[in-house]
Amino acid sequence: MITSMKKHRAEEHEAFLEELLKDKEKIIAAIKNSPSVIRKQQEAIEQLSKLKPPFPWDKDRREEAV
Amino acid sequence: MNKDTYPFRTIIDDFVYLFVSEGIHGIIDKGVLIEAIPEDKRYWFKSCYNLGLGDVTISENGWKLDDSVRSGNGDMPKIIATVARIAMDFLTKPPNSTLSFQGYLGSKSARQGKNHRNILYQRAINSNWEALSAEFSFWGVNAGQIEEYVVGKVYDQIFVKYR
Numbered sequence: 001m002i003t004s005m006k007k008h009r010a011e012e013h014e015a016f017l018e019e020l021l022k023d024k025e026k027i028i029a030a031i032k033n034s035p036s037v038i039r040k041q042q043e044a045i046e047q048l049s050k051l052k053p054p055f056p057w058d059k060d061r062r063e064e065a066v
Numbered sequence: 067m068n069k070d071t072y073p074f075r076t077i078i079d080d081f082v083y084l085f086v087s088e089g090i091h092g093i094i095d096k097g098v099l100i101e102a103i104p105e106d107k108r109y110w111f112k113s114c115y116n117l118g119l120g121d122v123t124i125s126e127n128g129w130k131l132d133d134s135v136r137s138g139n140g141d142m143p144k145i146i147a148t149v150a151r152i153a154m155d156f157l158t159k160p161p162n163s164t165l166s167f168q169g170y171l172g173s174k175s176a177r178q179g180k181n182h183r184n185i186l187y188q189r190a191i192n193s194n195w196e197a198l199s200a201e202f203s204f205w206g207v208n209a210g211q212i213e214e215y216v217v218g219k220v221y222d223q224i225f226v227k228y229r
Contacts (some may be wrong), residue, residue, distance in 0.1 A: 009075070012084040012093070017075050020084060020095060020122065027122075028080050030129035031099055037118050037131055039181070044103050044116040044166055047223055050210050057164040057227045 069147035069194070074098075076155070081115075081189040083152045084122065089139030095122040096145065097131045097157045100165065104178050113160065119149050119183075146190045150198075157202065157228040164227045187224065192217045 020027060031037065074085035081100040086093055096119065103114045120133035139145075153165055167187060191198060195217050198204070205212050206221030215224070 013073065013088070014106060016086050016095060017084055017215055021075065021077075026067060026222065027129055028077060028082055031082055031122070031131045032080075032101070034120070034130040034132065036120055036133040037099055037101070040118045040133065040168075041101060041103065041116060042198065043168070046112065047168070047207070048103060048166070050214055055164075055206055055225075056214070057225065065093060 069146040069150075069190070070144050071151045072096075072144060073147060074152060081156060082156050083146055083155075087137065087139050087141055089137075089141040090126075090137050091137060094139055096120070097122040098149060098154050099131060100152075103166070113163045115156070115160075115163055115165050117149070117153060117165055119145075129150060143190075144187060146186045149187070150190050150194075153226065154202070157226065162227075164225050166225050168223045171179055184221065184224070188221065191215070191224070201229060203229055216222075 072085040072087065074083050076083050083098040083100075085096050085098075087096050088094075100115050101118070103116050118131065118133055120131040120182060121135045121137060122128060123132050123135070144201045153167070157165055168184060191204065203226065204215030205225040206215045206219060206224040207213075207225070208219070208221050212225070215221070
């Protein structure tokens with residue numbers, strides 16, 4: 001019983017995602033141009049600009065390059 | 067990480083991930099977008115990506131990703147675990163990439179001086195620290211200073227990279 005309910009839910013989820021992905025390019029463009037995404041990118045740039053380089057993850061990269 | 071997560075679909079070339087949340091308010095489409103932070107010659111944000119989570123909603127202007135929605139679907143731990151799984155999936159792909167994430171700071175969070183989504187992200191990291199830290203390096207930002215991630219400490223922003 002529980003297994004068949006889970007299966008039914010999984011199918012429902014899949015149907016929702018399929019519906020959403022029908023117009024994939026449009027969805028991607030819309031998501032990328034969402035005001036919240038643009039704001040978040042801007043915030044990320046500002047936050048990173050406030051931090052002093054070198055960043056610790058760059059140190060990891062330098063060590064890998066040696 | 068052995069937490070319960072939602073299955074997700076990936077639009078791989080664009081790093082768009084979609085999944086469906088199911089809870090007390092029914093079914094809600096969720097999206098995660100991981101975008102490269104544009105490089106700045108002064109600061110050299112090389113291979114640094116930003117993660118955004120939100121509801122995929124339709125408005126009169128079409129589809130959008132809205133991170134300000136508090137859906138209250140009663141499944142936040144599962145959503146956060148799914149986002150963590152997505153982040154892990156992403157970090158194994160572009161070589162040497164670093165992922166930055168910071169939860170949406172709504173007016174309620176701002177009033178309380180707490181970023182509730184960051185707290186949830188950190189809870190997920192802290193409760194799976196042993197497994198996650200074996201595979202990933204974490205850093206936290208506190209008052210403009212980056213440091214190696216310390217379990218239990220609250221950060222404004224978190225960075226993670228595949229070891």
